[in-house]
Amino acid sequence: MFPFRRHVVKDDSTDIHVNKRRSDPLPNPESVGTLIRTRRSIKPGQFDGRRIDDVIVREMLENANWAPTHGMTEPWRFFVFCDEVLNSLGRKLAEIYRRVTPSGAFKPAKAEKLLQSAIRSSHVIAFAMKRQESRRIPEIEEIQAVACAIQNLHLTATAYGVGGSWSSGKVICSDQFRDSLGLDVEDRVLGLFYLGFPAVPWPAGERSPIAEKVQWFRAAEGV
Ligand SMILES: Cc1cc2nc3c(=O)[nH]c(=O)nc-3n(C[C@H](O)[C@H](O)[C@H](O)COP(=O)(O)O)c2cc1C
Numbered sequence: 001m002f003p004f005r006r007h008v009v010k011d012d013s014t015d016i017h018v019n020k021r022r023s024d025p026l027p028n029p030e031s032v033g034t035l036i037r038t039r040r041s042i043k044p045g046q047f048d049g050r051r052i053d054d055v056i057v058r059e060m061l062e063n064a065n066w067a068p069t070h071g072m073t074e075p076w077r078f079f080v081f082c083d084e085v086l087n088s089l090g091r092k093l094a095e096i097y098r099r100v101t102p103s104g105a106f107k108p109a110k111a112e113k114l115l116q117s118a119i120r121s122s123h124v125i126a127f128a129m130k131r132q133e134s135r136r137i138p139e140i141e142e143i144q145a146v147a148c149a150i151q152n153l154h155l156t157a158t159a160y161g162v163g164g165s166w167s168s169g170k171v172i173c174s175d176q177f178r179d180s181l182g183l184d185v186e187d188r189v190l191g192l193f194y195l196g197f198p199a200v201p202w203p204a205g206e207r208s209p210i211a212e213k214v215q216w217f218r219a220a221e222g223v
Contacts, residue, residue: 016029035155035158035159036155037205038158038202038205039154039155039158039205040158040163040202040203040204040205041164041165041166042163042164042165042196042198042200042202042203043117043165043194044116044117044118044120044121044165044194044196045116045117045120046163046196046198046199046200047120047121047122047163047194047196047197047198047199048196048197048198048199049120049196049199050122050196050197051082051122052122052123052162052195052196052197054082056157056160056162057080057082057123057125057195059156059160060152060153060156060157060160060162061078061080061125061153063152063153063155063156064076064078064149064150064152064153064156065149066152067145067146067148067149067151067152068145068148069145070137070141070142070145071132071136071137073132073137073142073145074145075129075130075131075132075137075142075145075146076127076128076129076130076145076146076149077127077128077129077130077183077187078125078126078127078128079125079126079127079128079181080123080124080125081118081123081124081125081126082122082123082124086118086119086121086124087115087118087119089118089124090114090115090116090117090118090119091115092177092180093114093115093118093171093172093177094111094112094114094115096171096174096176096177096180097110097111097114097171098111099176100170100171100174100176114171117167117194118194120196121194121195121196122195122196122197123195123196124192124193124194124195125153125192125193125195126172126177126181126189126191126192126193127146127149127150127189127190127191127192127193128146128178128181128183128187128188128189128190129142129143129145129146129187129188129190130142130183130187131184131186131187131188143188143190146190147190150166150190150191150193153193154166154193157195161197161198161202162195162196162197163195163196163197163198164193164194164195164196165193165194166191166192166193167191167192167193167194168190168191168192172189172191172192173188173189173190173191174189177189
């Protein structure tokens with residue numbers, strides 16, 4: 001264990017100083033908190049069928065591009081599917097599912113869900129980690145950078161009232177799907193992001209208290 005004494009901190013401070021000059025281009029912390037906490041996963045089955053303006057999707061991608069990146073490798077790659085091509089995407093995923101699944105384990109309902117999820121979406125964004133040739137940055141850090149980019153994208157969607165959800169799994173992350181996107185063997189598809197306007201009221205979120213996941217260390221043991 002760390003040679004530190006654990007400290008229980010009560011978070012009841014009301015007077016929080018925001019370190020911001022008038023000229024600093026910083027947002028209001030309250031809006032940031034609201035945005036982060038209201039971001040929800042909204043799935044294709046909850047979409048209302050309306051199409052999102054491409055301008056909003058471009059804004060989401062632009063913000064995704066501002067994710068942190070070790071060594072400035074910017075390893076995120078996005079493949080945007082919309083309109084007529086959604087059907088082909090759904091069929092492709094259903095076909096990959098059939099190919100990668102032993103015949104005894106094949107569930108037609110799962111194949112149908114892959115198709116329907118794509119068709120019901122306004123846009124579907126496949127996202128991948130592009131491995132650098134130099135391999136200077138560890139792969140996990142490149143994957144983490146892409147996850148940060150997706151969080152940016154999802155938060156931007158939330159700000160526009162657009163629903164979305166990250167979908168992973170063996171079909172989406174398969175070599176077959178990666179190859180179909182023209183990616184290289186070292187690259188990794190990390191998921192699909194389904195986008196659409198919610199037909200349902202914005203869902204409430206749920207998290208267990210942060211206090212259960214944090215340890216504070218303030219004073220050295222025995223001091
Ligand atoms: C790496 C990653 C993969 C995920 N894959 C799936 C998935 O395959 N299917 C799914 O329904 N949700 C997936 N999710 C979304 C989670 O289910 C969702 O974040 C969780 O239920 C919490 O809900 P919230 O996002 O509304 O807070 C994934 C999330 C992450 C971070």
